[in-house]
Amino acid sequence: MNVTAIMNLKGGTAKTVTAINMAAILYRYHSQRVLLVDADSQCNLTEFMTAEQPEAQRGTDGGLYDLLTGKQAVIRQTGIPCVDILPATDDLMALDVNKAGGNGADVMALTELRRQYDERYDYMLIDCPPAFSAAAVAALIAADRVIIPMKLDAFGIRGMANLMCQIRNMQKVNPALTVAGILPTMCYKSEQMTEAAQMLQNSGLRVFHAVRRSTMVDEMTFLQTPLINSSPRCGACIDYRAFVKEFMNGGEHHGV
Numbered sequence: 001m002n003v004t005a006i007m008n009l010k011g012g013t014a015k016t017v018t019a020i021n022m023a024a025i026l027y028r029y030h031s032q033r034v035l036l037v038d039a040d041s042q043c044n045l046t047e048f049m050t051a052e053q054p055e056a057q058r059g060t061d062g063g064l065y066d067l068l069t070g071k072q073a074v075i076r077q078t079g080i081p082c083v084d085i086l087p088a089t090d091d092l093m094a095l096d097v098n099k100a101g102g103n104g105a106d107v108m109a110l111t112e113l114r115r116q117y118d119e120r121y122d123y124m125l126i127d128c129p130p131a132f133s134a135a136a137v138a139a140l141i142a143a144d145r146v147i148i149p150m151k152l153d154a155f156g157i158r159g160m161a162n163l164m165c166q167i168r169n170m171q172k173v174n175p176a177l178t179v180a181g182i183l184p185t186m187c188y189k190s191e192q193m194t195e196a197a198q199m200l201q202n203s204g205l206r207v208f209h210a211v212r213r214s215t216m217v218d219e220m221t222f223l224q225t226p227l228i229n230s231s232p233r234c235g236a237c238i239d240y241r242a243f244v245k246e247f248m249n250g251g252e253h254h255g256v
């Protein structure tokens with residue numbers, strides 16, 4: 001199993017939209033089995049992926065919070081075949097990485113889950129919160145790779161330094177961790193190599209095929225079905241397909 005954390009310490013950079021569409025594309029066009037992990041206490045991924053599921057499937061016992069606090073994880077089905085999810089609950093917010101016992105988190109538990117399900121899934125995609133929380137630490141310990149979805153503006157680029165610093169710290173604990181690359185999101189034109197993308201490339205990071213801005217993405221969040229179902233011809237969907245192909249073919253980036 002290939003384990004990827006989708007991370008940016010900024011909110012609203014399309015982490016969750018990327019997790020949803022990557023999972024759907026990995027299954028539909030590449031026949032891959034995917035385990036999604038929702039590591040964000042806002043639960044956007046969980047709500048999106050389990051909206052169509054029967055009540056019994058939607059229960060939240062056994063989510064990531066339970067796993068990180070020593071209880072049994074319960075993996076649930078989503079509306080997409082071969083795509084399952086370990087859900088989030090809002091109590092993830094209460095986890096403190098530094099406290100031993102009590103509210104302290106077992107940050108190795110996701111790595112253990114990875115071992116357990118190694119043969120069952122081809123990809124684990126972890127939708128991280130916009131914070132360096134206990135769940136984010138657990139994700140970076142379990143992961144091989146990090147994808148950084150990013151809006152190419154000055155705020156996003158400035159935020160990178162902090163994120164790279166945190167990733168480097170985590171590499172002391174998990175030396176296998178690499179940055180797969182930056183995924184520019186919400187771009188006005190995919191073919192445009194902006195000054196910002198050029199800057200990032202010059203810094204030695206891989207910059208993936210950019211995802212165009214499309215009104216169909218907001219619409220998708222209401223329809224609760226990935227772009228390949230709701231708007232297969234929109235620019236963002238075409239770009240996510242190109243990105244997934246690039247991601248699957250490309251090796252890790254060893255620059256950081």
Ligand SMILES: Nc1ncnc2c1ncn2[C@@H]1O[C@H](COP(=O)(O)OP(=O)(O)O)[C@@H](O)[C@H]1O
Nearest residue numbers: 011012013014015016017186212213214217218
């Ligand atoms: N390619 C895109 N085009 C237009 N809007 C987008 C695109 N990608 C994401 N969005 C919108 O940006 C907002 C944030 O996306 P989300 O995935 O929730 O970010 P994050 O998980 O990083 O906080 C959502 O309203 C989403 O619909």
Ligand SMILES: [Mg+2]
Nearest residue numbers: 015016040044
């Ligand atoms: Mg999110």
